Amino acid sequence: METLEILLVILLCIGAIQGIIFGIILWQKHGVHYLANRFLATILFFFSYRLIVETLNIFGLGRYDFWYHILLEYNWIYGTLIYFFIKSYVNPKFKFLRKDWIHFLPVLIEFTWSFFIKAQNFYWDGTRESLSWLGYWGYVVWMHYPTMFIVSGALIVFYSIKAEKILSNTIQVEGYKILEEKLDWIKRVVLVMKIFSIIYVVGILIDFFFFNFASNFFYGHPVFIGMAIITYWLGLEGFARRKESAFKQIAIISDKEKEQLQNIRKTLETKMKEEQLFKNPELTLASLSKQLSVKPYLVTKCLNTIYQKKFTDYINELRFKEVKRLLDNPKNDNLTLLALAYDAGFNSKASFNRTVKKITGKPPSALKTKS
Structure with missing residues (x-):
């Protein structure tokens, strides 16, 4: 052979x-x-x-x-x-x-x-x-x-x-x-x-x-x-x-529950847009639930079912979008990235870094890179 x-x-x-x-x-x-x-x-x-x-x-x-x-x-x-x-x-x-x-x-x-x-x-x-x-x-x-x-x-x-x-x-x-x-x-x-x-x-x-x-x-x-x-x-x-x-x-919910969660979603999005609750660095699930006049477990269920996100991820993504908006404003060119992060509601540098890395896959410094 x-x-x-x-x-x-x-x-x-x-x-x-x-x-x-x-x-x-x-x-x-x-x-x-x-x-x-x-x-x-x-x-x-x-x-x-x-x-x-x-x-x-x-x-x-x-x-x-x-x-x-x-x-x-x-x-x-x-x-x-x-x-x-x-x-x-x-x-x-x-x-x-x-x-x-x-x-x-x-x-x-x-x-x-x-x-x-x-x-x-x-x-x-x-x-x-x-x-x-x-x-x-x-x-x-x-x-x-x-x-x-x-x-x-x-x-x-x-x-x-x-x-x-x-x-x-x-x-x-x-x-x-x-x-x-x-x-x-x-x-x-x-x-x-x-x-x-x-x-x-x-x-x-x-x-x-x-x-x-x-x-x-x-x-x-x-x-x-x-x-x-x-x-x-x-x-x-x-x-x-x-x-x-x-x-x-994932949990199977009834039509009645779906309607209830959609109502919570509308209230949540209105509050976030008009009052920008995410900018509060001390915001918690309990305090948000109180603002919405809804029990905490229902807020969690709404986030998990409709957005497929945890409370922390949902809030930090809104903060991330706010940082991006602030970066686009020429008035903020003299401010540091960390200062903008704190202004958007992040309560620590580590939290900001983790969020940016999770969303973009890149370090925060890449946000200031002009294309």
């Missing part, structure tokens, strides 16, 4: 083993993403299976022998699994319905057709006449044309596009708030798989039309190296985030 093949075998085996181990861990993981974890685990299992089959092929197993008839193709399942992984990940109340099985029809067709084609070897005696018309041409199309590979890549691209639409148009589920930043890693994975599949299909078509489908190294080994890397990456990402949730549970 050449050095290149030894390295390839090592890489494929590492990817397969890692996929199986992480797949088992994810399959057993419970929680709000338990169904999504199982779809992800299934993806890893099928990726690992494909890497194992390719490893056996390198050792000469699975080429018109016992293993050839046992190791059937499942290349058309990846796109569907990716789609349902995303669909279940962004919806904590997702349920797999009977109608959803239609998406697995391609893999059933591939499995059935693969079994039928490989069974032709039992009838083949070296002549075309030993096979039926369907058996002969089916074998030719399946084994001598890049049919299964092109369909596989096309399905991944198709379902990746559907998955990207779901990720860009997430539906808010009652009782849950989706955390968009928790979806970034999935968006990267879907994008990479889509690009990888497009390159994969283009490479195979080039090989078929210009090299008579003879350059196995061109479309074969690099593809499986890519699969091994994606399997390793996908497994690590899923494993690292197995305890994370893309959702935050």
